[in-house]
Amino acid sequence: MMAREPRFGWAGAVLLLLRFALGGVFIYYATPKIVAPDLFAADVFNYHLLPPWGVNALALVLPWLEMYAGVFLVIGVWSRAAATLMAGMLVVFLIAFTSAKLRGFDIACGCSERGAEAKSTGLLFFWLRDCAMLAAALLLVRFDRRAPSPLGLLRPNA
């Protein structure tokens, strides 16, 4: 079956907006972690989920994964792949944070705040925020073929 040409209707506008919003949030979250991986590593350790050797590896790679996924989503290149990765990350974040809270660790989620700015994150707030982002990511995975590339020159999912 022939794929339909993407049209910039209201659905396309909504998807484009979602892409900018979700991609922007991921870029915003990734930036401080890339700048200070040591502080992010301490946050990762506070989850008490990974062995010591895994803490550094995750603290070095995860921020860049968030950054690449965010950038790809915003510019509209490989955006379904980026949204799929985001959905996967968000599910992992939900499981990890809920697990830490259930085990009694009163921790900051390590999402964006660093150092003295970090505050303990409430479980309900975390769930609401991550579920909203997860819903956006899944919408993009399912429907983003219809959204145009904001660069104009690039076809979506080229």
Next chain:
Amino acid sequence: MKRLFLQMLVIVVAALVTGFVSNAARNKLAWGGNDPELLKRQADISRISLDEAAKHTDDAHAFFLDVRPRVEFDASRIRGAVSFSADDFTAAYAEIRDFLGPDVQVIVYGESTLPAVRAAEFLQARGHTAVRVLDGGWRMWQERTLPVDTGAAP
């Protein structure tokens, strides 16, 4: 579907390469990265919860050690804490070791966990076994508005 997985794989590999290469380039490894022995042992460091530690703020047999830089320590710190700056553990230790008797509990804290763990390692290596790291550190102590001192310490 195959193309989608391939694109995801490329993004993941790019993140892996960028993460490790950028880290090597700036020579600033993440948490304890240049101290693999510490990484292996840090999971065994004893910890103390905020609530339990708060009970010891006025305890003459408990010693809070603050591993943050001296300027941050002077601004505010856990009530009764003593500076044990991570900048120079040896010099800081020379000033306090006479107070670390066998019946004294030592509680180490910092802005993040790593310097506190290193301080605990340092003290344990010198025979002080009753050393624990404050879970949540200075950040969570402030968040809970637990007792603090402010201003330059005497």
